[in-house]
Amino acid sequence: MATPSAQQSNALLAALQEQLLRLRVLIVDRQPNARNTLRTMLSTLGVTQVHGASSAWEALRQVAKHEFGVIFSDYVLEDGRDGQQLLEELRHRHLIPLSTVFMIVTAERGYQHVASVAELTPDDYLIKPFTAEQLQGRLARALFKKKIFASANAALEKGDWAAAVAACEAITATQPAHATEALRLQGETLNAVGRYGDAEAVFRRVLTDRPIPWARMGLAVALHARGASEEAETLLTELLRDCPEYLAAYDFLARLQEQRGDPITAQETLLEAGRIAPHNTQRQRLVGDVATRNGDLSQAEKAYQNALNRARGSSLASADDYANLSKVLIEKGNVSGAKQVIQDLKRERRGDKQAELASLVLESEVCRQEGDESGAQKRLDQALSLHDTLVAEGGPEATSRRLQVELAQVCLAQGRDETGSELMKRVAAVHHDDPATLSHIRLAFEKAGKEEAGQELLAQVSREIVDLNNRGVTAAQGGDLQASVELLIQAAERMPNLQFLVNASNAIFTLLDQKGWQEELALRGRRYLKLARERDPRSPKLFAAWEFYQRVGKKYGILVPPITAPDPDDV
Incomplete structure (x- = not known):
């Protein structure tokens, strides 16, 4: 990890001096002396707005109150938590913007492991012990890089994917030192919005120079999306052979293995990733989940217990973690253990x-x-x-x-087949x-001894979805946009899945594009896109639909807020 020279650091800091005077910094460390030492070093650089936090919980409280330009977090935090988990939580909850610099502070002997298994890459690392000059170099480089990528990050924050891609192309052309990172962001954005052919071209361009792991991963994602799943799986297998600690590849490989009907191998793939980095809650x-489907209840118990322990006390915690563990214990016959979890x-x-x-x-199942x-x-x-009360108050996803x-x-x-089937149908x-x-x-359904009923229910849902969708699409193709909108709205209200929500939104904005802006209808279309984002925030269909919404809004002089902005009142 090369460090800028003192002369380069001074030049960068001089250019950023005004920013340093306004910079608000958070230091997260269990040790008061460590926080004070870093605070003193920062003051010599002109940084005076420095906050401290002794725990991840305190850091989250501070972030909720202030926007920080830089966060320094020691890797080892309280109660077994670490800086990587804090970063995961901050990004998961969208508590920090892309412009915030997040740096992990770690000891030299632990750096290689910490960096290699990082699930979410921080902006940089500070290796202990470090001098004021080393701090200066790291900080200057990180802030300058954020400045270079400011337009791309701002576009991503606003959901303007086309502008983000264009900004990355401009960085590649004008900033050779940052070209590789710009290509990475460009390729990942193209994959995210469903432009897989363009993404493939970007990643192959990177790979002509050297076999960078993230480029191989990005290429595998693009290949799979374009139907070349076998080639994608081969690429991932080779990537993990060469870079066995590139963790994201395990998750994607396991997904492909299960999709082609090999859940046992998928479980082993995920377990291997878990042995390398046992602290990822989602994994x-x-x-x-995979172990449960495979009938490996002992492994399922262990994994769910790990997830529960890891997420406990954080915003990543979920009632589902307790339910998963309790359910497995019941199936294993350990009712007393299940009662303790409850x-x-x-x-x-x-x-x-x-x-x-x-x-x-x-408790009903325990009884x-x-x-x-x-x-x-x-x-x-x-x-x-x-359940009925929660749905009435917050909708089906309550x-x-x-x-x-x-x-x-x-x-x-318990013999309430009609009620159970209706619930299953709604989820399906x-x-x-x-x-x-x-x-x-x-x-x-299998565990309830009703396997055939389950198969028929899923087949029925599939038939209804195809029929509803075809009727709406047929109306649109026949030129009857109003009928298409009405049919697809009915479909979205009846079955608010990602496909119907996006289709209804597209139909609405197509109608508005041709017939003129109607605020109430536009708000409905926006609400459908927000619901679609809850289903799958990374769906390319969602990104494409949001871009269409932005284009139609722009045509009528309507400012379309970012997809992450709070909703207007629902229609």
């Missing part, structure tokens, strides 16, 4: 309606396992009532899809393009 959940859920997430619903669902049919029915009644499937499975197990309609959710539904 532990994935391992648990008690932990009720105690640690008191006041959380999702947690209350999960507790009732799980059934213990032969208490009356208790099981009573808690199921309470769970169904609470409860997690996993919890809805678990509630439906308990209904099936909303998430019909998510293989993991559909597998979960199939497994739930």
Whole structure:
């Protein structure tokens, strides 16, 4: 990791001097002396607005109150947490903008491991012990790089993907020292918006010079999306042979392996990633899910317990983590262990309606396992009532899809087939393009001894989706845009899955493009896109639909806010 010379650092800092005077910095470290030492070093550079935090929790509180230009986080934080997890949480919750510099502070002996298994790459690392001059060099380089990428990052923050790609192309042409990083951002943006052919060309351009791991990964994503899944899997296998600690490749490879019908190998792939970096919450959940589908309950228990331990006390925590673990324990016959997990859920997430619903669902199943049919029915009644209340207050997504499937499975197990099937149908309609959710539904029917009913339900949902979609598309092709909008709105309201939400939005803005702006209808189209973003924030279909919304709005002089902005009042 090359460091700028003192002369280069001084030149960069001189150019950034005004920015340094306004810069607000957060230092996250358990040790007060370490925070004070870094604060003193920063003051010699003219940085005076320096805040300190002794824990990740305190850092999150500070970030909620202030916008920081730079965050320094020690790798080792309190209670087994680390700076990488803090970065994951900040990015996951969109608490820091792309313009914020995040630097991890770590000891020399731990740097290689920390850097190699980083799931979300920080802007730089400070290796302890470091001098004021080394700090100056790192900070100057990171701030200058943010300045170079400011236009690209601003475009991404606004959801203007075309402008982001154009900004990356400009950086590549005018800033040779940053060309490789610009190509990376350009390729990843092109993949994100579904321009896979263009993305493939960018990554192949990078790979003509050297086999950079992220370029091989990006190329695999583009190839898979274009239908070359076998070539993508081969590329990922070769990447992991050469770079066994490139963790993101394991997740994608496992997904491809399960899609081609090899869930056992997919589980082993995820386990290998978990052995390298055991602290990624989402991967532990994935391992648990795959192991459950494979019938490997011991591995599922271990993975779900790891996910629960890792997320506990953070915004990454979910009532589903407790439900997953408890459900596996019940299936293993460890009812007392399941009851303890349920008690932990009720105690640690008191006041959380999702947690209350999960507790009732799980307690109903525990009662059934213990032969208490009356208790099981009573808690199921309470769970169904609470579920209906949550849906009435917050819509179909007010409860997690996993919890809805678990509630439906308990209904099936207790002879309430109609209620359980209706719940399953609703989840299947909303998430019909998510293989993991559909597998979960199939497994739930199998465990209830109703495998054929489950297959028929999924087939029926598929037929209804195809029919509704075809009617709307046929109307549009026939030139009847008004009828197309009405049909697709009906479809989106009845089955608010990603496909229908995007189709309805596109139909709405096509009508507005040709017939003139109607504010109420435009707000409905925007609401559908926001719901689609909740389904899959990385969907290329979503990005393309949002760009169309922006173009139509611009035509009528309407300022279209970023997709991450708060919603106007729903129609």
